[in-house]
Every structure is written in structure tokens, then in C-alpha cells.
Amino acid sequence: MNELAARFKHNYGGFGLEVDLRLPAQGVSAIFGPSGSGKTTLLRLIAGLERATDGYLSVAGSVWQDAGSFVPTHARPLGYVFQDARLFPHLDVRRNLDYGMRRIPSAARRVALDGVIELLGIGSLMERKPDRLSGGEQQRVAIARALGVSPRLLLLDEPLAALDQARKQEVLPYLERLRDTLDIPMLYVSHAVDEVARLADHMLVLDGGRVVAQGSTIDLMARTDLPLSGDDAVGALIEGRIAGHDETYQLTTVDFSGGRLTLPRQARAVGERVRVRVLARDVSLTLTAQTGTSIINILPAQVTGIASAGPSQSLVSLDLGGTTLLARVTRKSVDALGLKPGLALHAQIKGVALVK
Amino acid sequence: MFAAANLEAILLTVKLASLVTILLLLIGTPIAWWLANTRSAWKAPIEAIVALPIVLPPSVLGFYLLVAMGPQGPVGQLTLALGLGTLPFTFTGLVVASVFYSLPFVVQPIQNAFAAISPGLFEAAATLRARPWDRFFSVALPLARPGFVTAAVLGFAHTVGEFGVVLMVGGNIPGRTRVVSVQIYDHVEALEYGQAHELAILLMGFSFVTLFLLYALNRRVTTLSA
Structure with missing residues (x-):
């Protein structure tokens, strides 16, 4: 039962998403596709930030959504890293990190925030307000904040897309360290082939709101019939x-x-x-x-x-x-x-x- | 320093404005939150009703409040049935009238402050286990703080400055409804220009200092967040 099973039918602004998928709830699974393919929408549906009219979702055995029930976002044991960090501007880094951690019972705190702070190299930023951080620092703080709730599933929505190439290279190694040290399954949305190749064990390819392929990253990267084949980084x-x-x-x-x-x-x-x-x-x-x-x-x-x-x-x-x-x-x-x-x-x- | 009658009017005014400001923050916040977030077709008409006191002559507002709270009006019938008597020409009636009169000056700054908060922050809070009320108190209220300061200051100052509504609804009863603005009118009617000056200068100074502090404070907030 260590898997994520999802079935969604969802319409938004004339665009339809229709998926029926199973993903391993371990390691890093990439949700890959060109922009407008429905990647972010799928992640938001999994987080409960968007509610599909018709949907079923279960993660590692617990049902988060089906015909009769919908677990609201704040009751789902997940962490979410947004593309645009979304740190609370009125709180310093320390209080941003504490925000989620204070809201879970101490018995449920499996992730040691001190370890995460060290892993992400943000120990020296604790007293700063978010507007005094660089883009890369903000994103690292956002990742640590999401881990503070000891999530059973970490959702990352193109966490590097808003960063320039240098900042991307700064944050990527931290993500690799998280993957190698923490035992938290991650869903990683990206349209960058190189990020997926470096991070993901498993990948799901979306195009036009449909799943066009899924399997191990090694197998899928070797295929020539997927929307990633036109990419220069193939x-x-x-x-x-x-x-x-x-x-x-x-x-x-x-x-x-x-x-x-x-x-x-x-x-x-x-x-x-x-x-x-x-x-x-x-x-x-x-x-x-x-x-x-x-x-x-x-x-x-x-x-x-x-x-x-x-x-x-x-x-x-x-x-x-x-x-x-x-x-x-x-x-x-x-x-x-x-x-x-x-x-x-x-x-x-x-x-x-x-x-x- | 002040004549006894003037002092009485000043204390009454401060009491009225403080009470009205507190009530307005309590009533205005949910209205502002609803207006900032709703997509209902009722948004525009409600916004227009809230803003009416800005353009209406105070006598119009005062006239309708007087009729509504009078013994034949719906509010008057209710207060009579509850054994509270009628509200016109009482301090309570003055409070009720002032709440209506100053409502837009409190609702609008709070509504603007709520609307300026990025909705993405509430989503982030939800993914960090915050329930809806928790999100309101831990994200919306602190981020809207400059709006609340503006609302409280404008609500207080505007209540201190009202005249027409007081005259219509409250009349001119010493110690109960005779606030500073009415007292000045009385002095002028009685040709007591010296006494009138004493209070007029006070209101002038109060209004200037209040607005000056408000603009200086808002400037500091904008500079800090820029």
C-alpha cells in the first residue's frame, strides 16, 4: 500500500485534466510536461488546494478524497513548496520555520528542524525577514518550512523555475541531499529535463491534461516518442x-x-x-x-x-x-x-x- | 483650564468616539473581510450602502435614523418591546447613529488592506496545517495592521468631527448628547466667541495632529516594506 493512487476529472478555464495514476510513495517521482500540460493543477489537486468535481485520492492507504469525502488541505499530512516561496513577509525566517511545526503535535514531529536547517545551510539567516533574502535563500527556507510539519509526502511545484541558472545550481545540491538523507517521498513538478534526470527515480509525463507515459526515469529518458525528445537537454x-x-x-x-x-x-x-x-x-x-x-x-x-x-x-x-x-x-x-x-x-x- | 461645560463636552466626545471606534472595528472587520474576498453579486450594492455616509448630507442620514429609532419606527418598536425605551436623544442613540455615519471610514482601509494580501499566503498557511480561523488571525490580521491603524484613527477622528447627525438624533442635552461640535455651535449662537475659540482651536489641533501622525506613520510603513 506504499503508493499514491489518484483519479481526477477536473475542468478549469476551458482546459480539462483527466488522469488515473499510481505512483510509488517513496523516493522522488517527477511530474514532467510542457507548460500548460496540467502539472501544477495535478499537484494542487493532490494537496487539496483545488477540488476536482470527480476525484479519488489515496496516499499510503489513507483516503484523502473520494465521492463522499474531502480532507481539507490543512488536515492532509503533506508539505508543499511553491514556485514563488510564499514566505510570510511579517515573520522572520525563524518564525516562518516554526509556523508549521508549532501546528503539529510534538509526538508527530519526526523531522528534526535543526538537522534540516543545517542540511539546507540556512542557519545564519534566522533573524532575517524574507525581503532581505535572495531568491535561492527564500526557496531553501520554504523547503525547510514545508519539512517542519514532518510531512508524509512532500510536494514541490517547480521550486527552481523562478531562479536564474546560478541560483538553480545553488539549490539543486540541497535537494539531492534531502533525497539522500530524508525518508520522505517527494512529488517534483518540473519542465526541466536536467532537474528530473538528476533528482527523480520515477517519472510521470503529462501532456494536454493526460498522462502520456510513466515509469522509471532511466527507461523514460531513453524514449524518443515523448514530449521531452524535442528538448535540447534530452x-x-x-x-x-x-x-x-x-x-x-x-x-x-x-x-x-x-x-x-x-x-x-x-x-x-x-x-x-x-x-x-x-x-x-x-x-x-x-x-x-x-x-x-x-x-x-x-x-x-x-x-x-x-x-x-x-x-x-x-x-x-x-x-x-x-x-x-x-x-x-x-x-x-x-x-x-x-x-x-x-x-x-x-x-x-x-x-x-x-x-x- | 476649560470651563466646566466645555470640559463636560470634551469628555463626552472622547467617550463617544472611543466607544464608536471599538464597535466599528468589531463590526467593520467582518464586513471588510467579506467585501475583500467575495465574488457575490451583492458586493457592489453592499459597498455602495457602506459608502453612502461619505456623500449624503448628515441631515439625511440623521433624519432616517431618527424616524427608524422613533416610537413608530422598526428599531423604536423593537427597543420599546425590549423595555429599553426609544433611542433618539440618548447617548446610546448617538452611538448607534455614529456607527453608521463613520462606517465607511473604518471598512474601506481594512478592506483595502485585506485585498492587498496575496491569496497564495493563505494557501501556504493551509499546507502548514493552519485552519481557516487560524489563517485569519496568524496571516490576515498581522498583514493588514497598517489598514487597522488607519481605520481606527479615521473612525475616531470622524466621529469627533460629526455635527449634523448629532443634532438630528442626539439633540443638545448637556452631559448626554452635547458633544464638542454642538457645544461650539451653542457658544456661537450665544455670541460667546471666546469659549467657542477654546474648543474650535482644540478640534483644529487634534485633527491636524491626528492626520499628520497617520500620514507620517503610513509613509514609514510603505518605506519599510519597499
Whole structure:
């Protein structure tokens, strides 16, 4: 019963949302989709901030909404992080954090706020009013405040969308630390492929108010038929183990089912399980293995599929010993190389990033 | 310092204005909250009724209150049935009339302050386990505080400054309904210009200081939140 089951039919402003879904109530599940696909509405329905005319919702065994009952938001054991932080302007950071925590019985306080404050690095901000905080600091305080109620489910609505690139990079590592340290299931709404790839174990893809796909992030990131395939940040995830380190050249090698990848030196122990990400635009294809090239990662692969990705581009799915990799090439190259499913060739990988 | 009759009028005025301000904050807050949040078709007509005393001559308002509270009026019938007598020409009647007369000066600042609060903050409070009443007291009231200060000051000052309604409903009974503004009128009628000056200067000074403090305070609040 450790899952979230939801069925909603909801209309707002001429836009209909109709979903029937089950999500694991553990780890991080991403709700992904282009803007206007209904992601935020789905999250608001789960929080009870919006009430579907026809709906059913149960989380880890307790029913929050069905035909005859509707648990109001303040009675649902959840935490909610809004895109725009929504800190109380009349309270300093300390009292913002205390706001939710004071409203739950002390016996129900499973999350130690002191630990969260340290984890999010906001200990020095306690006396400040929200208008004296940067966007990134506000969002970290908002996350800590939501955790203060010891939620059974943490809902995050594009918590990084309002931040610039630098602030995003500031907050992301904190979210990763939360995922790795706290045992609180999270639903993470995002339209940014890279955030989802770094954070989520499971993902749900929405488009036009309907669920178009759901499954493990690794499986879905390797598909070419989803609305994320047009994104410049599309790329496959590869799971593997640290094979060793080269101290002379400051490199780390990772073994996976399709061979060995070389990355810049990582502070990880040999044997540790890791997840790396290879962007489709960083993969090029050659029919014969190139010599005399500066590219280190060249692996044998087999074409499994070719999908269109825009007027001039194609997205090629490759099989590397059971692991899927994506390559973005021009349609012209597809024809010139005679790419077709079953063809054996070599994938040249220009960039590999460790994401987990 | 003041003549005994003047002092009596001053104390009566302060008592009336204080009582009316407290009543108006209690009555005006729920009205302001409703007006700030409702999408009902009744919003515009209710807003218009609340604002009527701003444009109506006090004599019109006073006339209808007098009729309503008189022995033949609906309010008068009710008070008579309850054994309270009739309200015109009593201090209680003056309080009731003043509450109507100063209502817009209290409701409008509070309504504007409530309307300026981002609805997202109430949603955030709900996700932090706050029930509806809790959200009102912990988010709406503290954030609307400048509006309450303005409302209280304007409500008090406006009650001190009324004349026409008092004359219509309260008459001119020493110690019961003879407030400062009426006392000044009396002095002028009796050609006691010195006595009239004493009170007129007092009201002038009070009004200026009150408004000055109000604007200075609001300026400080805006600068702080900017």
C-alpha cells in the first residue's frame, strides 16, 4: 500500500485534466510536461488546494478524497513548496520555520528542524525577514518550512523555475541531499529535463491534461516518442559502478553493461553505484571505429530506432549491451550513413556527467 | 483650564468616539473581510450602502435614523418591546447613529488592506496545517495592521468631527448628547466667541495632529516594506 493512487476529472478555464495514476510513495517521482500540460493543477489537486468535481485520492492507504469525502488541505499530512516561496513577509525566517511545526503535535514531529536547517545551510539567516533574502535563500527556507510539519509526502511545484541558472545550481545540491538523507517521498513538478534526470527515480509525463507515459526515469529518458525528445537537454541515463581512478590524468572510469566510460576525476569510492547522463547532442556516430581522435569514449553500439526530432534533426536510439543511449544527428547524416535498425556502428561520446 | 461645560463636552466626545471606534472595528472587520474576498453579486450594492455616509448630507442620514429609532419606527418598536425605551436623544442613540455615519471610514482601509494580501499566503498557511480561523488571525490580521491603524484613527477622528447627525438624533442635552461640535455651535449662537475659540482651536489641533501622525506613520510603513 506504499503508493499514491489518484483519479481526477477536473475542468478549469476551458482546459480539462483527466488522469488515473499510481505512483510509488517513496523516493522522488517527477511530474514532467510542457507548460500548460496540467502539472501544477495535478499537484494542487493532490494537496487539496483545488477540488476536482470527480476525484479519488489515496496516499499510503489513507483516503484523502473520494465521492463522499474531502480532507481539507490543512488536515492532509503533506508539505508543499511553491514556485514563488510564499514566505510570510511579517515573520522572520525563524518564525516562518516554526509556523508549521508549532501546528503539529510534538509526538508527530519526526523531522528534526535543526538537522534540516543545517542540511539546507540556512542557519545564519534566522533573524532575517524574507525581503532581505535572495531568491535561492527564500526557496531553501520554504523547503525547510514545508519539512517542519514532518510531512508524509512532500510536494514541490517547480521550486527552481523562478531562479536564474546560478541560483538553480545553488539549490539543486540541497535537494539531492534531502533525497539522500530524508525518508520522505517527494512529488517534483518540473519542465526541466536536467532537474528530473538528476533528482527523480520515477517519472510521470503529462501532456494536454493526460498522462502520456510513466515509469522509471532511466527507461523514460531513453524514449524518443515523448514530449521531452524535442528538448535540447534530452539524454539517456546510464547506471554503472566506479571501476577505478587514474591519478596521473585525474580521470575516473565507470563500468556499465555496454563497456567502460571515462569521466573527469570523481570523489567516489571504487565499486560505488553511480548514475551518469549522456546528452544526445554529445553523441556522434561513425560506421568504423575512429583512430587518431581526441574523443576518449568510443563504444560499439547497435541502432534500435530512429525518430524525428525537429525539421532537420533525428534522435537515434542505440543499444550498448542492454543499455540504451540516445544520439542526436542530422537527418542528412541518417541518410548518408544509411542508418537503420540493426546496423552495428560506434558511438563517440563527447561528454559524460555524473548525476547521482 | 476649560470651563466646566466645555470640559463636560470634551469628555463626552472622547467617550463617544472611543466607544464608536471599538464597535466599528468589531463590526467593520467582518464586513471588510467579506467585501475583500467575495465574488457575490451583492458586493457592489453592499459597498455602495457602506459608502453612502461619505456623500449624503448628515441631515439625511440623521433624519432616517431618527424616524427608524422613533416610537413608530422598526428599531423604536423593537427597543420599546425590549423595555429599553426609544433611542433618539440618548447617548446610546448617538452611538448607534455614529456607527453608521463613520462606517465607511473604518471598512474601506481594512478592506483595502485585506485585498492587498496575496491569496497564495493563505494557501501556504493551509499546507502548514493552519485552519481557516487560524489563517485569519496568524496571516490576515498581522498583514493588514497598517489598514487597522488607519481605520481606527479615521473612525475616531470622524466621529469627533460629526455635527449634523448629532443634532438630528442626539439633540443638545448637556452631559448626554452635547458633544464638542454642538457645544461650539451653542457658544456661537450665544455670541460667546471666546469659549467657542477654546474648543474650535482644540478640534483644529487634534485633527491636524491626528492626520499628520497617520500620514507620517503610513509613509514609514510603505518605506519599510519597499
